[in-house]
Amino acid sequence: MRPRRIHITGAAGSGTTTLGRALAAATGAVHLDTDDVYWLPTDPPFREKRQIPDRLALLDDALGRTDRWLLAGSLIGWGDPLIPRFDLVVFLLIPPVLRMQRLRDREVERYGAETLAPGGAMHATHHAFLDWAEAYDTGTRVSRNLQAHEAWLSRLPCPVLRIEGDTTVEDRVRRVLSVRLGEGRAWQG
Template sequence: MNSRRIHITGASASGTTTLGRAVASALAIPHHDTDDYFWQPTEPPYVEMRAAAERLRLMDEMFVPLARWVLSGSLQGWGDPLIAHFDLVVFVSTAQDLRLQRLRAREALRYGAEAVAPGGPRHQDAEAFIAWAAGYDVGGVSRTREKHEAWLATLPCPVLRLDGARRVPELTARVVAAVQPAA
């Protein structure tokens, strides 16, 4: 496959960004993450959304017309105009308990363990985010596994399903193999 436009998606903390970076590095192509376009750059981060049209405009300016890139993250509910550009979609599925463990670690790393601990200034925000992420598996209000599966079923390109509990080098090798031409 000469063009390599790969979208790696899954629930929050399933490992999409980590895998996206690894695949982009292995293929020596640019990596982009939906969070960088979805959210305005703020301090603290992830509090002010961009309008969907603005996200898509920025993505089009930065990488969409190029023949080779990896995009990680979710486009659910706003990114359908990008579907025609995908050569492969990788769906990373990770058990809820592991995802929530990763989220707690990530929140502590990002904001500080004391800030997200009970009584800390970011505790309520961190817990609300983790509760939102847990809703993915049980039919929460916005982003859910059911909605993700329905979206995947509409895609015109191949979908590679991977277990996010597996080691990143193994997952990377599977994605690279899926886009490399047969010898």
């Protein structure tokens, strides 16, 4: 049986949202992103966190509306009540240099190079975000880091599919769609 309720997680810039959207297009499942419930709508975005009970209520409602969904993003530190809902967790891990370049490119695409440049309205915020994201691979000073992710994954009761390296979206979709439940706890992608 194919998994119907999939959580896709990894570091910022690892491609969780991209994979979630691609899988939704391929399967017709509903795609949800943790950023949409984690952050309150602000301009510019990603400035004010929503309270944890409110995040959980929003996700509980959204996940309860369908039996086939893809939830992209991170739940570390706040989303454990959702764990029993997962049929499968997909963990994306890409080389740090590539991930950081993707984040830089994404930030420029979102906000514009001028806004992020020295003297720009978001220069300090942009660099604080990049510093936070870069600490994922090597540090423990941020709550969302590789060590914390690995510990969280090791406690999950459902199978975990690890997809490591610089792989295409198409390859990632193929790997996820090839998973059949009941074939063991973990796969190496």
